Amino acid sequence: MTLDIANVSRRYDAVVALDDVSLSVADGAFLALLGPSGCGKTTLLRLIAGFEKVSSGTIVLGGRSVAGPDFHVPPEDRRVAMVFQSYALWPHMSVAENVAFPLSVAGADRAGAARRVAQALEAVGLAGLSARRPEALSGGQRQRVALARALVQDASIILCDEPLANLDIHLRATMLEEFRRLHRETGRTFVYVTHDQAEALALATEVAVLDRGRLSQRAAPETVYNEPANIAVAKFVGEGAIVTATAETAATDGRAAVRLAGRKLLLRAPPGAAPGPAQVLIRPEGVSLGGDIDVRVVATTYKGAFHSVTVELADEQRLSLHLPVAPAPGAILRLSVDDGWIIPATAESPAAGAGR
Template sequence: MAKVQLDQVRKVYPNGFVAVAGASFEVADGELLVLVGPSGCGKSTLLRMIAGLESISSGTLKIGERVVNEVAPKDRDIAMVFQSYALYPHMTVAENLAFGLKLRGHDKSAIATRVAEAAKTLELDALLDRKPAALSGGQRQRVALGRALVRQPQAFLLDEPLSNLDAKLRMSMRVEIARLHRQLGATMVYVTHDQIEAMTLGQRIVVLDKGEIQQIDTPMALYEKPANLFVATFLGSPAMNVLQGRLSAEDGLAVQLEDGSRVPLDGAKPPQAWIGRDIAVGVRPEHLRPAQHGEAGAFEAEVEVVEPVGSEVFVNLRLGRQPLIARFEPNVLPERGKPMSIAVAGERLHFFDAESGAAL
């Protein structure tokens, strides 16, 4: 395995559209790094540049210690797993697994050994004589992974490999990929638009938006210390609540919303220089809680929708024109259409520049 290094890698199309604007980061040897962001953010373009399927407009890309900007995809010693599986329908599982090795001229005994090892690792032993049409979605995805695995490349590139699977299969395949990474100690770059996949799989995450890197860090560091409003609201399910208004210290610290509503921020420690100025206050759904009767620092919001999901309850609230979503214990089932007293965990709040979105 090998590290992958990007230094100011850009992709600009002939019409002037900047798909990737100066990406710089390093994927350590044996690391599983996730590229995440909404559709059109440049994550798949970035992966395709690493693979050699897209040309690099400027910057330097290294795999191992070799600059590969002008190296053909087949000579980069990488293996790619595509969203569409890309299996040959007329070939059996064994033939699909072996095909890449045959093209590279490996002898039959070496091919048979590698195919058997990959099949055992991915529990495909009983499926080797089947063709893709006779496989489930999860089995096809394992074959696609196995075809990359037999190559024993310097790096694995995975482009939204689970997006065609149902929710249950996605969960089991996430576990499978994480287990495979631990077992192989492989260098992996994984692209997804699903922030749950990113948080559960990535040792580090690169968050992209509109072709630009917003932040690079470990999953929990991104969740607890987002660099800006985009990262704060993109990671987390349900998304972070954002209160836009003026920070006030009159009658206790609070944020005064545009419609005149007031949310007390007892226990919060915002930058003192921002008192009296427009600010964005971020609060995670789990940091809103039902207030005790007569509790200081509570406010009332109307209950709009209650979503019990078994282990927890999501409560959609409205304070004036401000929507809020809270995550409560399963024993809390407020009545729809009625006011509810809510308290904020002030010490867990996030503060952002209302104009630029940068964390304060």
């Protein structure tokens, strides 16, 4: 099922939770809504589900208008299913009864419902646990029950509100693969809310980054990571540093000459990038040892597979890189900046500083 959101805003008295958001989701896509706490992503999900009403704008599901300033289709009539962070399972019901609950509410015949419940439990790997109660399940198993309950419904869009937030790191890795597999096998449209960039980049076919109620960027995961549309996206997605430099040429064939730390670099640039002051995103993988830029080691952090090293340029701006061995604080290294992205200039771009 397709999803079309046009100029949607949601206001709570003087507070604007969503501000003129527009995006379209193709049938069978996996869209991740990504952003920090309070950016509006859960509000947008609840508007799609029908749990809240839009203040302005429209929402269209599969060609059918379901929300606008003067009309509102209730959640049960939208053909959407919801997977909650808290699982939302009935403790007095068995696994099978929890999964079957939406069907019983819809008045489905018992034999047909039992068959669909069995298929859903088989799909999430819980076929042998249908008689258990939620209290006898692990966190990962409870989340699978919630997924099965969503799959059993006649819903073409599955909405997920930070479904892995309550799981430990190992269970999250397992469930990420489960979501990927179910999306691939069912072909349903997924809209997935998360503040975890790793989840969004790993799962989604497209990522929509929200910031302070507005849509900052909507693109493929690779584009959001490699070519953030503004400072907010560059700081939130991925590890790296944002430094001030001077673009000496306009963008040509996707690159521009940039002067940084007294050196001339040829870096990736958006169309229309002009000469002048520029803010450049440099990821750790874009920096290597052995160049002609002198830096001083400020700090190191052991990450297991590598050491994350923060270094300082002569003008006190900082970069980060990954090294197999940690150099001593204060040590002088010689680096090469092999890759970077000139962040598009916007009216709201803040002063440059260290990014995540």
